[in-house]
Amino acid sequence: MLFNSFVFLLAFLPAALILHGLAERFRPAWRLPVLVLLSLVFYGWWDPRFVPLLLGSILLNWWVARAYLGTRRAVLIPLAIGANLAVLGLFKYLDFFSDLANLIPGLDAPRLGWVLPLGISFFTFHHIMYLSDLRAGRAPAFGLVKYALYIAFFPQVLAGPLVRWSEIMHQFDERPYARPDAAERIGRGLMLLTVGLAKKVFLGDPLAGYVNPVFQAAAAGKVVTVAEAWQATLGFTFQIYFDFSGYTDMALGIALLFGLVLPQNFDVPYRATSLRDFWRRWHMTLSRFLRDYLYIALGGNRRGLALQLGALFATMTLGGLWHGAGLTFLAWGALHGLGLGAGVLGRRAGLRVPAMLGWLLTAAFVTLTWVLFRATSFEAALAVFKGLFGLAPAGSGFKWRTIAFAAAVATIGPSAWVAVHRLPPSRLLAFGFGLLFVIVLLKIGDDANYEFIYFQF
Known part of the structure; x- marks a missing residue:
């Protein structure tokens, strides 16, 4: 069930709000179970076969947490984290490693072609955050219903943001509609929902029409002209931003409608003046997860420069692999690791880069590396890079107006x-957003409805 679909916007969401409101008003003790049930219905709408996987992961990790607190057997937590990663690996990376093995002459490893369960990367990371904090003594025990809602809450289960238990668990105990600012929260939630939907429908999806044909041509081995390469690269740079930040805005807005505040995930990333600044603004909750649960665990900046650079490189390379089971994602992450390492060396050397130059360098690096993120193979990426650097026919028909408008909005x-x-x-503001929502609905009914990019991760 897509956030940008009629079935969600006109059926599921209104029904969910009514059921939640009735429970909150007349049976407050039912509010959390109702939200869990709604979340499972939402998750199972795509493929009900994977609801048992989500439920099984919730039950197993909750049981491990209780067993650990009861026995203090330290081995339980790493075993549970390993089991979570193993399940993720089976669904997401088994075919990837089979393909790598088949590069060895004489090997014929089978590809299983399993369907990737939606949101598995995100709910796996939620389990890991909680279990790691539990072992460190920072997290308490929670009841099964609260833990299930933490993992499965439907606005964020499929593509984040990644929410720490400490950011949301205490909110489950509130009476959200009894708060003095309840009406304001609902109003701002509706505004965020509308803005996110508009970003997706009016900016992200039209850019997909400029991007997808070029990368499909590159994947088919066709020559990509200079105009096509720049159109596709710049188009994807802003498509992925409006697609993913639009989803996040909708998730935060929907959560507010149910009285819950989720963490922000984007802070105008294309205004960043360094690569470190970019990752503090882009997919902020993932950056925080990688820093706190991987980079620091690998040594961080506490054990010398060499280990710091190695930890940065390993963290970003694994972060690239998390985005997709492919060598192009691995290369994308590795390049960002090298770029962040270069930034560390520059700061150590006392190098000061003017803000404008830093912005230009960061924008160029991020834009060019997006090619690897989007391309389906190195050969396809090379075809686009040839066009970008003038090693292909000039071509014509560069669609600059939509890209220029998207760039202005993004920065x-x-x-x-x-x-x-x-x-x-104000009433005028409410009328304006109501009108915008209606216009977006008309647009959804008129055009192709693209799936959110981050659903594949």
């Missing part, structure tokens, strides 16, 4: 979260 002004919370409540 000028505040993030959607900040903008929505700055706007003062």
